[in-house]
Amino acid sequence: MKNILFLSGMALLSVVSCRNEDNEPQNLLLGTWYYTKTVTYSGTTNTVLNTTAADNCNGKNNWTFAADGRLTARLYNATSSGCTEDAQSGTYVYDRSANTITFNLNNNTAILPVRNLSTREMQLQLTPGDDINGDGVADPQIAFLVKR
Secondary structure, three states: OHHHHHHHHHHHHHHHHHHHHHOOHHHHHOEEEEEEEEEEEOOOOOOEEEEEEOOOOHHHOEEEEOOOOEEEEEEEEEEOOEEEEEEEEEEEEEEOOOOEEEEEEOOEEEEEEEEEEOOOEEEEEEEEEEOOOOOOOOEEEEEEEEEO
16 A cells, blocks of 8 residues: 555656646747737836737747757748748757847847746847837837747
């Protein structure tokens, strides 16, 4: 009976351990993320100043993060004949302590702060921000991405 309880307890512990591991930020990042909108917030009050929703082309933009640090980006631009795809590949590094992602694509490097990362949504700060509302404080732009 003690052996059965012990084995049941170990099985439960391993299931709980796996679930916690799945929610680690590095694991949450893995997969394909699609652009949905960009929101500009007031640097003073954190209220929304502007929202730009994805259009028919940039709404297809997606980034695939692999466990081995590889990154594939598919970016779409509007043309007179529809959308053209610009596929790029490179690497990424997620810095958990700084809560940033370093993107290395086509010999270009960008370090973006991660504002939020969950199983379904990621928010990346695109710029330190321009002073959109004229109050003397930079207003950050945040890109919203969803995992499908």
